Amino acid sequence: MADVKVIRLAETEVVKFAPVHSHPYMEILHILDGTAEAWIDGQDDSKVTLEKGDTIALPPNVPHSFRVVGDQVLRLLGTHVSPKRIATYKDGRVTDARGYQV
Numbered sequence: 001m002a003d004v005k006v007i008r009l010a011e012t013e014v015v016k017f018a019p020v021h022s023h024p025y026m027e028i029l030h031i032l033d034g035t036a037e038a039w040i041d042g043q044d045d046s047k048v049t050l051e052k053g054d055t056i057a058l059p060p061n062v063p064h065s066f067r068v069v070g071d072q073v074l075r076l077l078g079t080h081v082s083p084k085r086i087a088t089y090k091d092g093r094v095t096d097a098r099g100y101q102v
Helices: none
Strands: 005-012 015-022 027-033 037-038 048-051 055-058 062-068 076-082
Touching: 027 037, 027 048, 027 062
Parallel strands: none
Antiparallel strands: 005 076, 015 062, 027 055, 027 076, 037 048, 037 062
């Protein structure tokens, strides 16, 4: 069985977004407060709106993004099905030792 690591409780301000990225494992996002849109890269016409209480599971190696919708701060709980956070950004940006963009 894979190790599961809860990475962090995140707060994202209005008009913030996550650049297109992927992980070599499943990522699960649970919305605690606020509203977000999530989508698979190249499928912008299939965006999913996520509100408080919603959860989305993003498959391994599938480039995806999400952004804040509305004027409320987005609070989410991100779970990575891996003992270490690994992120590959579409635009090639560098990550630190914890897997976060620098």
